[in-house]
Amino acid sequence: MNCHRVQSLLSAYLDQELSSEERRLIRNHIFNCPVCAQCLEELSRIKKYLGGLEPPPPQIDLIDHFFSYKLHISDAVDSNPWEWCKRLTLTAACIFLFLLTSFHLFPVTNTNRSIAGQEVEYHTYDQFTTYQLVNNEQNSNVNFFLEEDETEEKKKKKKKIDDFYLPQHKALLPGIPVSSR
Amino acid sequence: MLQTETLSLVRTAPAPDVLEEFEKQVKTYEKAFYHFAYRLTGNHDDAEDLTQEALLKAYRAFHRFKTGTAFDRWVYQIIYRLFIDQYRKKRRRPFVASLDESPPYLDQEKPKEVPDHSKLPEDFALRHELGETIQKALLRLPEEFRAAVVLCDVQGFSYEEISNILQCSLGTVRSRIHRGRRQLREHLHPYLNGERGKKQ
Structure with a gap:
């Protein structure tokens, strides 16, 4: 056994929690090793100090206080059924107050009722087949091009109308001062 | 808080013989319980709170205690678990101190009353x-x-x-x-x- 192993077992050796073989080995080692012997001595001194600590007296009479308080409370409850009546009325009052305030804050008016009564329409989709999907896709592409053409035509029409109605010369004519306009 | 806890336990276990048995057991080991709590917490106030709370828990669960097994070990177990729970709670809560009041450790450093056995x-x-x-x-x-x-x-x-x-x-x-x-x-x-x- 080396010193490290012995020192890890010294506490258990002190408490006599080792087998007789281990005890014998440690005893032999301590006899030859002054470092481990000193360690054992210090540990045993600590154990002795801890064992010699006196129990501190509680500042109040703890146990009597505990039992008298508990018994006192139990007597009070057994002889006084009003305790529970009081609690029940308090709970009922709380619930009443809660309902009152909630109705006051959120009153039920005709608009609220109509909003609540409205039926919500959900959009439902038909089931697609692969052919339909492709077809729809093509259609959408075609539509896209058609829409593009339409917008271009509209632009041309607008330009024509503008050209027709608006005067040709937008630039200011010479000789007329700007400030007078 | 304490009152409601006490009330609930009274309703569940009102038999006087249970209380007598419990009291007898507690009075046998009361000093040891307090000593253990004091060594764990390090001050009288916490030790008293810990002991009382543990005893309350023990009384509430006394019907589960098997007669013939060691009562003191059972209560030690409760004290230890309560202490660990409280310690974890304390560690999570940040320490808040007032600048106007005197530091709390000054009160704790007052000499405690210890019985004088030696002359x-x-x-x-x-x-x-x-x-x-x-x-x-x-x-x-x-x-x-x-x-x-x-x-x-x-x-x-x-x-x-x-x-x-x-x-x-x-x-x-x-x-x-x-x-x-x-x-x-x-x-x-x-x-x-x-x-x-x-x-x-």
């Missing part, structure tokens, strides 16, 4: 000082090590009993006690050397 005032002073030093060193240990060391050295339980109380394996108990004592030795090293110096 010599020197003896008394030495023992008091030693107790304070050891308690401070104990408080510096991690709480698991502290509980194991206190149960072993102060309360005098065997490793098997401690493993039952702390709900862990024998190997864990052995390592906790070893590491706890090693740390205590480091903290008390100047004190141990001083003692030896005086003796030599």
Whole structure:
């Protein structure tokens, strides 16, 4: 056994929690090793100090206080059924107050009722087949091009109308001062 | 809070013989319970709270206690679990101190009333000082090590009993006690050397 192993077992050796073989080995080692012997001595001194600590007296009479308080409370409850009546009325009052305030804050008016009564329409989709999907896709592409053409035509029409109605010369004519306009 | 808890337990277990039995058991071990709580918490107020709360829990669960098994170990287990829970809660809560009030540790440093068994005032002073030093060193240990060391050295339980109380394996108990004592030795090293110096 080396010193490290012995020192890890010294506490258990002190408490006599080792087998007789281990005890014998440690005893032999301590006899030859002054470092481990000193360690054992210090540990045993600590154990002795801890064992010699006196129990501190509680500042109040703890146990009597505990039992008298508990018994006192139990007597009070057994002889006084009003305790529970009081609690029940308090709970009922709380619930009443809660309902009152909630109705006051959120009153039920005709608009609220109509909003609540409205039926919500959900959009439902038909089931697609692969052919339909492709077809729809093509259609959408075609539509896209058609829409593009339409917008271009509209632009041309607008330009024509503008050209027709608006005067040709937008630039200011010479000789007329700007400030007078 | 405390009142409602007490009321609920009264309704569930009103039989007087149960209360008598419980009281008899508690009065047998009351000093040891308080001692254990004091060594864990390090001050009287917390120790009193811890003991009372543990006893309340024990009374509430007294119908589950098997007669014939050790009552003290059962209560020690409750005290230890409560202490660990409270310690974790405390650690999560940040410490808030008022600048106007005096620091709380000044109140705790008042000399406690200790019964004077020895007639010599020197003896008394030495023992008091030693107790304070050891308690401070104990408080510096991690709480698991502290509980194991206190149960072993102060309360005098065997490793098997401690493993039952702390709900862990024998190997864990052995390592906790070893590491706890090693740390205590480091903290008390100047004190141990001083003692030896005086003796030599």
